[in-house]
Amino acid sequence: MPRIRLADRVAIARAERTANAALRPRREISAREGCRVVVDGRTLTSFCGNDYLGLGQHLDVVSAFQEASAWHGVGSTGSALVTGHHAEHAAFEREMAQWLGYERGLMFSSGYQxxxxxxQSLLTEGDVCVQDKLNHACLIDGARLAGCELKRYPHLDVEAALRQLMSRRDGAAMLATDGVFSMDGDRAPLADLALVARAQDALLYVDDAHGIGVLGPEGRGSLAVAGLGAREVPLLLVPLGKAFGGQGAVLLGSEALVGHVAETARPYLFSTAPAPAMAAAMRASLKLIRTESWRRAKLASLVARFRRGAAALGLPLQESFTPIQPVVLGDNARALAASRSLEAQGYLVSAIRPPTVPEGQARLRVTLSVDHGEADVDGLLAALAEAVKAAPAPLPA
Ligand SMILES: Cc1ncc(COP(=O)(O)O)c(C=O)c1O
Structure with missing residues (x-):
């Protein structure tokens, strides 16, 4: 590779992103009330957040956060292994483990971390990590950080996962998958993957960021729907930025596995623990998730309404029955144009483009929330019909 100044490389990359309609400016939200957000002084109805159950602004959750921060401050003062581990974290970890049937929980500041x-703590050189091609970027990045061999099978292809595990020679193996895929909303074939993992002595690891709270009895997520538990899925990750309405993640597993991660994972050891107030708020969210099943029922009915309406309009729908309802439009410019048209009509639905999704599959990632009403969904559908008509290129076959 020839010598180049970093500043020049950055300028070239930016010019390429501009030419490919791939610039990614941030939108500044100055206020939010449920699904209404104020952007650049205009109130828009957002259909692209992940607060599926509408708990992020629930009085119980906000009060728990306020009260705990009044007592304990807004920071945790250090790494969990020094001074950062608080009784609120410990109580939340215990409650999560008990709820989902695992021995131990471990709270992190984010799902990515x-x-x-x-x-990084469980895998090393010589090991293999087999993953669905559409897994979230942080699962892919984790395997890269670990230095193990990363093999990615075509989306949902259980036989390909089996072949990739069978072809390994030495070392340990992990089979890792999203429970619900973040950009497509479809579910992993967990029961079949569990059989493959068991047959191949691989550890099955499920990241249920978009299934927890939303699917299954008491919102116990993708595992409950598939009839699986700690025996078949020894490690489960529950990110807290979606249905829990907060921030962070809880890892669930055996005392031995989770204990090993807690004592050896560099991203855990060398990072400030989450605020105790966030753990307190998430305890309040957990209570609501377990008891208020009407939220899941309302969400399911909004999803069904959206899908019926979209089908009637001839919009391209994915095989998703979760609150993630992507409208795949193909090229970047088309997705961007549709997103801008929606915004002009009062709806915030950001255009999702590569590298978040594969090339040629840019989309509007529509997400539904308990905060929406039926009239919001109907309004979005009418606006979508207009936006897709106005966007330039033809729909993909
Ligand atoms: C499947 C999945 N895992 C992990 C994450 C990352 O979680 P966090 O946003 O808490 O870092 C996301 C975020 O979108 C996700 O969709």
């Missing part, structure tokens, strides 16, 4: 931590 947790996935780096799990992989």
């Amino acid at each position: 947790a996935n780096l931590a799990v992989m």
Whole structure:
């Protein structure tokens, strides 16, 4: 590779992103009330957040956060292994473990950090990590950080996962998958993957960021729907930025596995523990998730309404029955144009483009929430029909 100044490389990359309609400016939200957000002084109805159950602004959750921060401050003062581990974290970890049927929980500051931590502490050179091609970026990055061999099988292809595990020679193996895929909303074939993992002596690791709270009895997520538990899925990750309405993640597993991660994962050891107030708020969210099943029922009915309406309009729908309802439009410019048209009509639905999704599959990632009403969904559908019509290129076949 020839010598180049970093500043020049950055300028070239930015010019390429501009030419490919791939610039990614941030939008500044100055206020939020449920699904209404204020952006650049305009109130828009957001259909792209992940607060599926509407708990992020629930009075119980906010009060728990306020009260705990009044008592304990807004920071945790250090790494969990020094002074950062608080009684609120410990109580939340215990409650999560008990709820989901695992021996132990471990709270992280983010799902991204947790996935780096799990992989880096459990896998090493000579091991293999087999993953669905559409897994979230942090599972992929975790395997890279671990230095193990990363093999990615075509989306949902259980036989390909089996072949990749069978072809390994030495070392340990992990089979890792999203429970619900973040950009497509479809579910991993967990029961079949569990059989493959058992047959191949691989550890099955499920990241249920988008299934927990939303699916299954008491919102116990993708594992409950598939009839699986700690025996079949020895490690489960529950990120807290979606249905829990907060921030962070909890890793669940055996005392031995989770204890090993807690004592050896560099992303855990060398990072400030999450605020105790966040653990307190998440305890309040957990209570609501377990008891208020009407939230899941309302969400399911909004999803069904959206899908019926989209089908009637001839919009391209994915095989998703979760609150993630992507409208795949193909090229970047088309997705961007549709997103801008929606915004002009009062709806915030950001265009998701590569590298978040594969090339040629840019999309509007529509997400539904308990905060929406039926009229919001109907309004979005009418706006979508207009936006897709106005966007330039033809739909993919
Ligand atoms: C499947 C999955 N795992 C992990 C993460 C990362 O979690 P966090 O946002 O808490 O870092 C996400 C975030 O979008 C996700 O979709």
